[in-house]
Amino acid sequence: xxxxxxxxxxxxxxxxxxxxxxxxxxxxxxxxxxxxxxxxxxxxxxxxxxxxxxxxxxxxxxxxxxxxxxxxxxxxxxxxxxxxxxxxxxxxxxxxxxxx
Numbered sequence: 001x002x003x004x005x006x007x008x009x010x011x012x013x014x015x016x017x018x019x020x021x022x023x024x025x026x027x028x029x030x031x032x033x034x035x036x037x038x039x040x041x042x043x044x045x046x047x048x049x050x051x052x053x054x055x056x057x058x059x060x061x062x063x064x065x066x067x068x069x070x071x072x073x074x075x076x077x078x079x080x081x082x083x084x085x086x087x088x089x090x091x092x093x094x095x096x097x098x099x100x
Contacts, residue, residue, distance in 0.1 A: 040065025
């Protein structure tokens with residue numbers, strides 16, 4: 001059997017104070033925008049190298065990845081809403097103003 005020590009166990013009080021798992025995590029909007037833009041650039045590159053779109057006619061397709069990435073970022077910000085994140089809730093509870 002294994003003799004690997006996994007470290008100290010968490011106290012039961014800490015486990016009860018954790019927020020319930022919802023299956024969702026916060027979205028990093030910068031990563032989302034750049035990921036969508038990268039995929040879009042790969043698609044544009046594939047269209048140009050396969051001669052589906054000629055380079056002379058590609059003036060309309062080159063800015064599309066940036067526009068779609070920006071739209072995805074705006075959608076992520078709007079869908080996230082004004083829910084406070086877990087980090088901000090802890091910060092507000094520990095601020096000097098809240099203790100007065």
